[in-house]
Amino acid sequence: MNGTDLLALLPEGWRRVPLKATCNFFVSNVDKHSFDDELPVRLCNYTDVYKNDRVSPDMELMAATATPQEIERFHLEVGDVVITKDSESWNDIAVPAYVEGTADDFVCGYHLAFIRPRKEVLDGRFLFRCLQSRPVALQLELEATGVTRYGLPKDSIGLAVLSLPPLPAQVRIANYLDGEIARIDGLIAEKERMLGLLEEKRAALISRVVTRGLDPNAPLKPSDQDWLGEVPAHWEVQPIKYLAVVGNGSTPSVENASYWSDDGYPWLNSSVVNEPLVIKASRFVTETALKECHLPKIQPPAVLVGITGQGRTRALSSLLGIEATINQHLAFIKPHCDALHPGYLCHWLGHAYAFLRSDSDGAGSTKGAITCEQLANMRIPVPPTGEQLEICAHIRKSLDVAEPLQSEIQNSLNLLMERRAALITAAVTGQIPLEELQP
Known part of the structure; x- marks a missing residue:
């Protein structure tokens, strides 16, 4: 055309x-x-x-x-x-x-x-x-x-x-959209409120079981961390570095064509932590980039953590389900022994999200960033391995019950968002006759 x-x-x-x-x-x-x-x-x-x-x-x-x-x-x-x-x-x-x-x-x-x-x-x-x-x-x-x-x-x-269009038509279209979009936004806000309540319930469930376990009668002891409170007496509290390797990656120069490939080694940026499980990459690097840029090859299972920025991705975590490398805005935590289950660690980091955000907002050169050293030295409660698996299974079972309702609400929200976008586009491109626009 x-x-x-x-x-x-x-x-x-x-x-x-x-x-x-x-x-x-x-x-x-x-x-x-x-x-x-x-x-x-x-x-x-x-x-x-x-x-x-x-x-x-x-x-x-x-x-x-x-x-x-x-x-x-x-x-x-x-x-x-x-x-x-x-x-x-x-x-x-x-x-x-x-x-x-x-x-x-x-x-x-x-x-x-x-x-x-x-x-x-x-x-x-x-x-x-x-x-x-x-x-x-x-x-x-x-x-x-x-x-x-x-x-x-x-x-x-x-x-x-x-x-x-002529200026009077612009004003008429703007008035119409202000009214219609306000009505749609009201419905969107209600759907988002419902999703928020479900997320609060999910977060509360995870926080409870990763800090207190599944036995409500288990004796407790101080964790020696004010923000964490008490944990079951039979759990260990250890720095992550005793149980896992912590590191991060880099971004190869975009000017060097020998570093990038359409079908090379998966390279991940910080957006992946918005998903609970990482199973695909949108960018790939070559073996040359892996060697010359000292990029880590991370074998699953491991946990990825967003470590920079003022957006919500800083301190978000997700499970790595594919072999991949990462950029400098991500850290990886790879357990090196059976004492720490990656699924439990990922759930626990979700509980620690607010603390990590607050801790990394402190003064100094690390403001707005979580360092690998901070993650490595972070002390976490570590249940026995079998109990970690039980905790993960309990969380999965609870989420399986809630997720259909969450999915239904999300689909309804998506339809409203699509309706909103389509209405705006139709109005400002002249697809709706002016005589039909009633503010």
Whole structure:
């Protein structure tokens, strides 16, 4: 289909224009550091945009500093749209949020760009919905470059093509979507609340059995760790390094073609810890990379742990089910004796998630990162091997009961999310007649 055919698909009065013809756009370089010779600001950060459809100074924002020139250049105004510019995943690029409030010290932060529509031709809320639509989002995702971290070039923002109706129609479409999406979001929130309750129940079950075992009458003893409390008296409490090998990997240079292959040795990044069991890889490295980059060959069963970043993957863990190597944002824990079962260890690390996050947020060079040394020295309660297996079986049996309901709710949630995305795309591309749009 050529450009003329695409134009023919638009309703009368609509036109396709590059974003740069209707907007100004800026890439921020204001970081999270504070300096005495700069002015205090409230910083709109990556997570503020990624997790919210709308941003304003009324949110809980990071306190930072910026120069007067930076404040003038990157100050956010009502009607702007902020997008994520960098991410560990290409499909998290250009996630938008609409700016619905402003203040003199409200500033766009690093890893973000913001787009300011020219109000005589483009409504900010319509632009926000265009950026949420699949055609525009896909254009920007495809422009992102990188292997382990993706970035959106500034020029690519301006080249994204919008389907643009007259301004009154933009406002009508934006009003309609605000109402419809609010109703769908209410249903989504209810489904997410139900999934959250199920997850709380799951976490409570796992926490109870990996810290107290299956016998409610077992005598207890102090674990000598305030956050952990008491554990069964017959359990050992030992550093992980006495029971397992701990290490991490690296990322071979993407410029060296001899390091990468379509069918080489599986290489994993930190996104894999979002799954309970890792059984496939999306990238592969060569034997040359394994040798020259000193990448570990990890044999299953082992446990992988996310060790860097401010996102949820830091401190998440999963079981490794395939032979693989890993990047520097992951650590592996490979038990070297029968005294520690990988399944029990993975469940226990799930219980320790909040502690690991808090512990790695401390001051110093390790802020926002868990080191292999921290993991190796971490003292964990170790039941007898047979009891570890019983604990894993008990957890599996309980999850088998809960997972069908969880799956049903998740499927319903997925359908709502698909409906939401399809409605936005249909409205901003002219597939819904204006006379049918009732706010």
